[in-house]
Amino acid sequence: MRQIINIVKIGGNVIDFPDKLTNFLNDFASITGPKILVHGGGKTATTIADKLGIESKFIEGRRVTSKKMIKITLMVYAGLINKEIVATLCAKSCPAIGLTGADASVIMARKRSPEPVDYGEVGDIDYIDTDFITKLIDSDITPVFCSITSDNDGHLLNTNADTVAVELAIALASVYDVRLIYCFEKDGVMSDGTVIPQINSEMFEELKNNGTINSGMIPKITNALRAAKTPGVLDVNIRNAEHLLYGSGTYITD
Amino acid sequence: MRQIINIVKIGGNVIDFPDKLTNFLNDFASITGPKILVHGGGKTATTIADKLGIESKFIEGRRVTSKKMIKITLMVYAGLINKEIVATLCAKSCPAIGLTGADASVIMARKRSPEPVDYGEVGDIDYIDTDFITKLIDSDITPVFCSITSDNDGHLLNTNADTVAVELAIALASVYDVRLIYCFEKDGVMSDGTVIPQINSEMFEELKNNGTINSGMIPKITNALRAAKTPGVLDVNIRNAEHLLYGSGTYITD
Numbered sequence: 001m002r003q004i005i006n007i008v009k010i011g012g013n014v015i016d017f018p019d020k021l022t023n024f025l026n027d028f029a030s031i032t033g034p035k036i037l038v039h040g041g042g043k044t045a046t047t048i049a050d051k052l053g054i055e056s057k058f059i060e061g062r063r064v065t066s067k068k069m070i071k072i073t074l075m076v077y078a079g080l081i082n083k084e085i086v087a088t089l090c091a092k093s094c095p096a097i098g099l100t101g102a103d104a105s106v107i108m109a110r111k112r113s114p115e116p117v118d119y120g121e122v123g124d125i126d127y128i129d130t131d132f133i134t135k136l137i138d139s140d141i142t143p144v145f146c147s148i149t150s151d152n153d154g155h156l157l158n159t160n161a162d163t164v165a166v167e168l169a170i171a172l173a174s175v176y177d178v179r180l181i182y183c184f185e186k187d188g189v190m191s192d193g194t195v196i197p198q199i200n201s202e203m204f205e206e207l208k209n210n211g212t213i214n215s216g217m218i219p220k221i222t223n224a225l226r227a228a229k230t231p232g233v234l235d236v237n238i239r240n241a242e243h244l245l246y247g248s249g250t251y252i253t254d
Numbered sequence: 255m256r257q258i259i260n261i262v263k264i265g266g267n268v269i270d271f272p273d274k275l276t277n278f279l280n281d282f283a284s285i286t287g288p289k290i291l292v293h294g295g296g297k298t299a300t301t302i303a304d305k306l307g308i309e310s311k312f313i314e315g316r317r318v319t320s321k322k323m324i325k326i327t328l329m330v331y332a333g334l335i336n337k338e339i340v341a342t343l344c345a346k347s348c349p350a351i352g353l354t355g356a357d358a359s360v361i362m363a364r365k366r367s368p369e370p371v372d373y374g375e376v377g378d379i380d381y382i383d384t385d386f387i388t389k390l391i392d393s394d395i396t397p398v399f400c401s402i403t404s405d406n407d408g409h410l411l412n413t414n415a416d417t418v419a420v421e422l423a424i425a426l427a428s429v430y431d432v433r434l435i436y437c438f439e440k441d442g443v444m445s446d447g448t449v450i451p452q453i454n455s456e457m458f459e460e461l462k463n464n465g466t467i468n469s470g471m472i473p474k475i476t477n478a479l480r481a482a483k484t485p486g487v488l489d490v491n492i493r494n495a496e497h498l499l500y501g502s503g504t505y506i507t508d
Contacts, residue, residue: 048306048329074333074334075329075330079329079330080325080333083328083356083410084328086354087404087408087410088408090358090359095358097353102344104349150341150345152345153345154342156337
């Protein structure tokens with residue numbers, strides 16, 4: 001029988017508040033069975049870049065990663081945030097290991113074409129080494145991924161954390177029954193102040209057209225739908241980070 | 255029959271020069287059999303701290319790690335330098351994984367007493383999980399350690415990279431025959447412009463007394479002697495990073 005794995009993505013805005021992050025990690029540590037945590041970077045990367053005189057540039061809400069900015073993301077995502085999360089989880093009896101895609105070449109990517117939009121040092125995922133991840137999990141070690149990948153030539157690349165979570169879900173669905181949970185600061189996908197309990201492809205088109213779903217939520221749900229369509233993915237859910245263990249949030253279904 | 259493992263420590267001053275580091279990593283990648291790389295931080299941590307308005311404080315050449323400074327070391331050692339080394343090695347057909355002591359609790363430390371000298375967030379190593387390291391090596395993955403450890407409560411601590419290398423050598427001598435190699439910018443321990451080919455405990459006392467060996471070289475050799483005395487450690491050598499593959503340098507012997 002296949003085991004269930006929980007793949008949890010924690011949004012940047014929770015990472016910006018140490019108390020919220022600690023509460024979330026308490027909950028995450030208490031999940032039994034195989035699990036993976038994927039985290040974004042929060043506002044710290046922008047703050048540090050500002051202080052170092054490196055301009056943060058965004059196109060339609062997506063970061064443009066210059067050669068200087070990839071160094072900042074390495075420092076903040078792979079260094080500061082990742083290792084603080086790992087040390088905290090280990091202290092909560094949840095042995096964890098911090099990983100970028102470069103480590104053991106576990107997530108290999110290819111630099112995105114500069115056409116039509118040049119996002120700089122940004123990678124699209126080509127390959128995930130599910131064997132390596134499974135071995136860690138079989139040794140009771142929880143992988144904690146930040147949103148950095150690498151290409152075959154050793155160039156480090158920035159990859160959206162939502163995308164890392166989805167690609168892990170799709171790849172690991174060949175080995176486990178996957179629950180993919182996106183945690184952020186809201187209770188789910190909202191419409192007029194209430195949570196939409198379920199969204200499928202058709203509803204998504206409608207909700208985009210009437211403007212209920214817009215900006216950053218569009219790529220998030222597009223990604224989530226891709227996972228939901230994958231055999232072996234049991235469910236895909238978007239919920240409040242404060243309700244990791246007992247939330248219902250919004251289910252994204254095929 | 256026990257396998258030989260090469261544990262190589264690369265000094266900070268080589269890390270500050272990208273071309274030197276690349277040449278060194280070419281050589282390191284070409285070493286066959288089990289191996290581990292341990293790296294320090296170079297001057298980048300001080301430069302970044304300066305730019306962020308965080309004061310770098312040293313007592314007798316050793317960094318005092320304030321609560322702000324440990325975040326800088328996490329960013330620079332565990333993020334920037336570690337992941338660039340890992341990605342470079344992977345691209346040179348040397349699958350590598352970047353680790354702090356916090357990852358999988360592989361190197362656990364205890365915060366050093368603030369008496370007689372308060373070095374701040376600095377850790378002395380208590381425990382090394384040789385099983386975890388051996389499993390990685392058996393999977394043909396080379397561990398790349400930076401000089402960060404963690405205590406049982408999830409506090410990240412700065413630990414001298416020479417010490418990390420020595421403690422790894424001593425711990426792994428229970429499993430492998432260990433060669434410990436310190437690489438830096440000189441050809442070995444120098445006396446009047448020539449390399450001293452061999453130093454044992456007695457000679458070390460003499461060389462300290464006559465001033466040939468001083469300052470930062472004293473803790474390095476004290477550490478090296480500890481490793482040299484350990485059964486299972488074949489040899490301990492200090493050499494030029496440019497001569498990793500064919501250098502003779504200075505052998506430290508019991």
